[in-house]
Amino acid sequence: MRKLSTQLIHHPYKPPAGFEALPPAVHKASTVIFPSVHALRSQEWKDKSGYTYGLHGTPTTFTLEERIATIEGGRYCVLAPSGLSAVSLVDMAFLRQGDELLIPDNAYGPGKAFAAGELAGWGITHRYYDSQNPADLARKISPATRLVWLEAPGSITLEYPDIPALVDVVRAANAGRERAIVTVLDNTWGAGIAFNAFDLGVDVSMQALTKYPSGGADVLMGSVVTRDEALHQQVLLCHMRLGLNVGANDAELVLRGLPSxxxxxxxxxxxxxxxxxxxxxxxxxxxxxxxxxxxxxxxxxxxxxxxxxxxxxxxxxxxxxxxxxxxxxxxxxxxxxxxxxxxxxxxxxxxxxxxxxxxxxxxxxxxxxxxxxxxxxxxxxxxxxxxxxxxxxx
CATH class of the missing domain: 3.90.1150.10 (Aspartate Aminotransferase, domain 1)
Known part of the structure; x- marks a missing residue:
């Protein structure tokens, strides 16, 4: 007979299936157990068809991602440990050495600081444009531009930009480009409620879930949502290589905040x-x-x-x-x-x-x-x- 310490770890009891309640279950895991070597080698996490390691998703985080995507009017969502980490994730997913980033002058300050610090150190340049003037954005776009941030409204002073007009400027600049400029909106203020970012034409929508989705001032989290699968895969793979993750209890708090x-x-x-x-x-x-x-x-x-x-x-x-x-x-x-x-x-x-x-x-x-x-x-x-x-x- 196995010793007690072994029995406690390898206990045969499993609760009956069929339990259902209003709050989603909270799954905590680093290691995921596979039923066979074949499953270990073939399980896929990138399309949410299976689980491979806690870092790559659990039923709890997959559920939250799907709900945030629905709120935003998107198809794909990736979670990050904070709003700022979601900003940084987008920058790192789409920018390479020699690229240029355009940022509204009234954008979120720490995002600007990341561009001036880490991105500049990696050989990625940035410039600021007037979010209230689409013509200024058109003048600032150069052959090196690869990413344009939008923010509605502007940080602190709340100037509201013409998002469709700014997106149209970028689309016109993309004509004939081999590598298209990506538009990304900081949609923390709109939260998927004030407007649908994708209906306004943006490629990527980022949120600090710390704010409205949580609502309790007790959790830090961010999200990156897309409708385009290719863009999503760029974000998802960068996310995986950076080792970003959110805790199950934090995901639970955001899930609890969503209904209200x-x-x-x-x-x-x-x-x-x-x-x-x-x-x-x-x-x-x-x-x-x-x-x-x-x-x-x-x-x-x-x-x-x-x-x-x-x-x-x-x-x-x-x-x-x-x-x-x-x-x-x-x-x-x-x-x-x-x-x-x-x-x-x-x-x-x-x-x-x-x-x-x-x-x-x-x-x-x-x-x-x-x-x-x-x-x-x-x-x-x-x-x-x-x-x-x-x-x-x-």
Whole structure:
């Protein structure tokens, strides 16, 4: 008879089949057991027809990938450990030494830093273009251009670009090219709810699942979604060679957040529009940036292409206020906590020094604060803003 330690590892009991519940099962594994040598040699993971190693997918991660692809309107999805790792994955999958990358000047800052750091060190150049001006993108495209990032709306200042017009510029430049330029959209803000990225013409859609799909401010994850199988295979194989993976418990948290995502998105949208509209009317505020406001850059394009507007707005303050005063305004807020990220249950704010993070001259001389609206009662959030503004303007 086998010893107890062996029996505990090689126990013969298997639970009966047929168990079904609302939440998907959480499968944790590094090693995957095969029934035979033939299965070990022939099992395929790239098309989700089987399992080979925990790094290459489990029923839990495959389920999450399929659901994210559905939300985005795509066919294929790859998961990454964070939104930034998803950005880096796309860059590494499609760029080679001697290639050029074009990035909106108002793109996510850490993605720009990756281009200026690692990509530049690998012999990949980058330039910035004005996302509000398709003609500027057309002027910047060169024979070396291989990847164009899009972001809707822009990071922090929320300018809404004409995605179809930018995509048309790239398609025109692709005529006669042996190696086509790929367009990729940071779709974290839209989340597959405000618009369908692929219907607007992009090749690849990337998200930080940390934000809306999770919704709990308790997990980091990213995704890369495509409709084109060849592009997906480029991303998937790069993903495999980099050894990227997400934990089963993190995948579980995102799966748990998905059923309520649309409800949370629209609830935060309603509150954010109320607060952005109110904030734009306050003394000491020179402009509020939010795509649903007629005064915000790209409003007409947002109105044409999108159906919702997420949880972010930013306020540019009058130039008479110093950065010290604006920082004190943020410190006075009680419900808006100081912190990065957004789309969680708690409202957040953060001050930014815009001239230091843009190559294009920033037109506002005053400071700027970005607000991320949570799930608190709208009137309570407005009262919090009012008391901090009162102290600022007194």
């Amino acid at each position: 995502m649309a409800l949370r998105y629209h609830a935060q949208d309603v509150t954010t529009r109320q607060l952005a509209t109110w904030m734009a009317q306050q003394p000491g505020v020179s402009q509020v940036f939010h795509p649903a406001l007629p005064s915000s850059p790209g409003h007409a394009t947002w109105q044409r292409d999108a159906t919702a507007a997420a949880c972010l707005f930013s306020a540019a303050f009058d130039e008479r206020f110093s950065q010290v005063q604006i920082d004190a305004f943020c410190d006075r807020l009680a419900l808006f906590k100081l912190g990065w990220s957004w789309a969680g249950p708690i409202s957040l704010c953060a001050p930014y020094n815009m001239p230091s993070i843009r190559t294009k001259p920033w037109p506002h001389r005053g400071g700027l604060v970005r607000f991320a609206v949570g799930l608190e009662a709208p009137d309570d959030l407005q009262a919090d803003l009012a008391q901090a503004l009162q102290a600022l303007t007194d």
